[in-house]
Amino acid sequence: xxxxxxxxxxYALDIAIIRTxxxxxxxxxxxxxxxxxxxxxxxxxxxxxxxxxxxIIVVLGLQIVSGFCGQISFGQAAFMAVGAYTSSILTIxxxxxFWLALPLSGIMAGAVGIIGGAPSLRIKGMYLxxxxxxxxxxxxWVILHMEITGSFKGLYPMPPSIGxxxxxxxxxxxxxxxxxVIIMTYAARNLMRSKVxxxxxxxxxxxxxxxxxxxxxxxxxxxxxxxxxxYAGVAGSLxxxxxxxxxxxxxxxxxxxxYVGMLIIGGMGSIPxxxxxxxxxxILNELVMFTSPALAKALPxxxxxxxxxxxxxxxxxxxxVFLIFEPRGLAHRWEIFKSSYRLYPFAH
Amino acid sequence: xxxxxxxxxxxxxxxxxxxxFGGLEALSNVSVDVQEGEILAIIGPNGAGKTCFLxxxxxxxxxxxGEILYRDKDLTRLKPHKIxxxxxxRTFQNIELFSGLxxxxxxxxxxxxxxxxxxxxxxLFFGPTRKEEIAHRERVEEVIDLLEMESIRKKTVGSLxxxxxxxxxxxxxxxxxxxxxxxxxxxxxxxxxxxxxxARFILDVYELKKIPIVLIEHDMDVVMDICHRIVVLDxxxxxxxxRAQDIKDDERVIRAYLGEA
Numbered sequence: 001x002x003x004x005x006x007x008x009x010x011y012a013l014d015i016a017i018i019r020t021x022x023x024x025x026x027x028x029x030x031x032x033x034x035x036x037x038x039x040x041x042x043x044x045x046x047x048x049x050x051x052x053x054x055x056i057i058v059v060l061g062l063q064i065v066s067g068f069c070g071q072i073s074f075g076q077a078a079f080m081a082v083g084a085y086t087s088s089i090l091t092i093x094x095x096x097x098f099w100l101a102l103p104l105s106g107i108m109a110g111a112v113g114i115i116g117g118a119p120s121l122r123i124k125g126m127y128l129x130x131x132x133x134x135x136x137x138x139x140x141w142v143i144l145h146m147e148i149t150g151s152f153k154g155l156y157p158m159p160p161s162i163g164x165x166x167x168x169x170x171x172x173x174x175x176x177x178x179x180x181v182i183i184m185t186y187a188a189r190n191l192m193r194s195k196v197x198x199x200x201x202x203x204x205x206x207x208x209x210x211x212x213x214x215x216x217x218x219x220x221x222x223x224x225x226x227x228x229x230x231y232a233g234v235a236g237s238l239x240x241x242x243x244x245x246x247x248x249x250x251x252x253x254x255x256x257x258x259y260v261g262m263l264i265i266g267g268m269g270s271i272p273x274x275x276x277x278x279x280x281x282x283i284l285n286e287l288v289m290f291t292s293p294a295l296a297k298a299l300p301x302x303x304x305x306x307x308x309x310x311x312x313x314x315x316x317x318x319x320x321v322f323l324i325f326e327p328r329g330l331a332h333r334w335e336i337f338k339s340s341y342r343l344y345p346f347a348h
Numbered sequence: 349x350x351x352x353x354x355x356x357x358x359x360x361x362x363x364x365x366x367x368x369f370g371g372l373e374a375l376s377n378v379s380v381d382v383q384e385g386e387i388l389a390i391i392g393p394n395g396a397g398k399t400c401f402l403x404x405x406x407x408x409x410x411x412x413x414g415e416i417l418y419r420d421k422d423l424t425r426l427k428p429h430k431i432x433x434x435x436x437x438r439t440f441q442n443i444e445l446f447s448g449l450x451x452x453x454x455x456x457x458x459x460x461x462x463x464x465x466x467x468x469x470x471x472l473f474f475g476p477t478r479k480e481e482i483a484h485r486e487r488v489e490e491v492i493d494l495l496e497m498e499s500i501r502k503k504t505v506g507s508l509x510x511x512x513x514x515x516x517x518x519x520x521x522x523x524x525x526x527x528x529x530x531x532x533x534x535x536x537x538x539x540x541x542x543x544x545x546x547a548r549f550i551l552d553v554y555e556l557k558k559i560p561i562v563l564i565e566h567d568m569d570v571v572m573d574i575c576h577r578i579v580v581l582d583x584x585x586x587x588x589x590x591r592a593q594d595i596k597d598d599e600r601v602i603r604a605y606l607g608e609a
């Protein structure tokens with residue numbers, strides 16, 4: 001958001017994201033509001049924001065590998081599962097504190113992601129998408145057939161604590177989750193505007209030309225998968241310690257599809273797009289939750305099935321509408337609004 | 349001509365290069381030297397193997413026989429990104445830009461081989477990475493200035509007209525600070541004014557950097573005007589090599605272009 005008449009007088013200013021004191025004011029007051037929110041916000045809203053933030057971390061990762069690097073991945077739910085299980089096992093079995101387990105589960109998921117991303121060195125597009133679906137099922141199968149993961153029963157990790165203070169409620173977890181989201185967003189946005197981000201986009205837009213510019217395709221594709229899965233792993237760890245129950249049913253292919261849907265609706269190749277997409281789908285889900293009982297009551301002759309599948313129908317409909325009318329997602333709309341705001345009050 | 353002073357020190361030596369696609373011999377037994385500080389044109393009818401020749405030099409194709417030496421370094425089996433890191437830059441016949449990025453970001457992406465800070469510092473951004481970005485931005489702005497593309501700096505290249513995209517393609521190669529420039533038909537599909545502009549830019553670059561330039565071009569007027577030496581390819585073989593005037597009068601070249609009388 002840049003008002004008319006703000007000009008860049010140096011390259012440093014030209015590449016800055018936050019330019020004017022008004023930007024800083026808005027940013028800081030938003031952060032203060034966010035951190036004070038648990039003091040007056042309702043329990044419902046707080047737990048909604050917690051889940052929203054975890055999805056944002058997952059989709060940020062997906063944005064990096066699919067939106068920026070162009071490698072479509074349907075494995076994000078499985079990598080999130082790797083993070084959730086790693087974190088649970090580390091804290092329950094080995095007594096490692098949550099604060100160490102959080103980055104470690106990201107690294108573990110990243111390492112699995114490098115293996116999962118290896119097919120991208122050979123195949124592209126739809127074929128790679130199929131390969132990542134296969135990886136999803138392999139990961140879930142392994143989780144269900146290992147003893148250390150508690151197979152079908154799952155695991156029960158403890159909420160994190162620091163010096164005797166337990167983060168055992170949604171209000172308390174809110175602080176951890178929101179802080180992690182802020183750090184992860186900051187890192188993703190900056191990474192994507194530096195050398196590595198441009199190398200990713202080079203691979204997405206034209207891998208041959210990227211190679212001629214000196215981009216090592218193998219290294220950067222695997223790096224994209226590592227970073228993406230690191231995000232998923234961190235999100236998985238937060239999820240595990242927020243819900244304090246982990247089992248394989250929380251990480252289905254449907255979840256992975258939902259993340260890809262959030263990405264498409266938000267807009268590929270845009271960090272703000274992640275927020276728009278996640279918010280859109282999550283709000284849609286909440287609306288469905290409110291309306292489906294009413295629907296079941298209004299149409300009793302249809303039984304409970306339409307109410308139960310309303311969520312899927314709404315998701316599919318939203319995807320179809322966006323793919324037809326705004327394939328570049330909400331982020332594109334946002335860009336259009338921003339550039340017209342920059343010119344306001346002039347027409348062009 | 350100044351290039352003659354260095355004529356005995358080839359920058360690129362291509363020796364007995366053969367390239368095959370199944371039964372098709374795209375290049376056979378081609379030997380070419382690129383001298384220090386010269387503009388070398390490669391001409392020939394369609395399908396003569398000109399682009400294949402460039403693709404071999406920058407590592408897209410690996411020849412079936414022969415070798416390519418760049419200042420005594422063997423390029424024959426190297427991957428394209430390794431060859432790029434040695435300072436060999438190229439442009440493409442069909443413009444292979446990063447269409448989702450702005451012209452500026454396209455050029456910044458060409459600074460890849462010169463940038464040192466990896467992912468971790470990139471996440472932090474403030475501090476070393478920001479300093480690096482600004483330092484490289486200054487180099488990019490020099491190229492923008494040279495090629496007169498200030499007005500399209502922040503435009504997404506996918507939306508630019510053809511001539512401008514050609515220019516971004518050349519600028520991107522220049523931003524690599526190359527030691528050798530390979531240009532694949534830089535003037536294809538341009539009108540006379542655009543061609544003149546492009547020829548002027550190529551000469552500007554040559555005057556400024558004194559790097560050897562290998563140029564594939566169909567427009568014989570351009571080739572005669574700006575190139576020091578010409579290599580003629582036909583059906584994957586080297587037909588002739590020499591100064592512009594000699595090539596123009598060469599019997600075999602005329603026959604290759606016009607057919608038998």
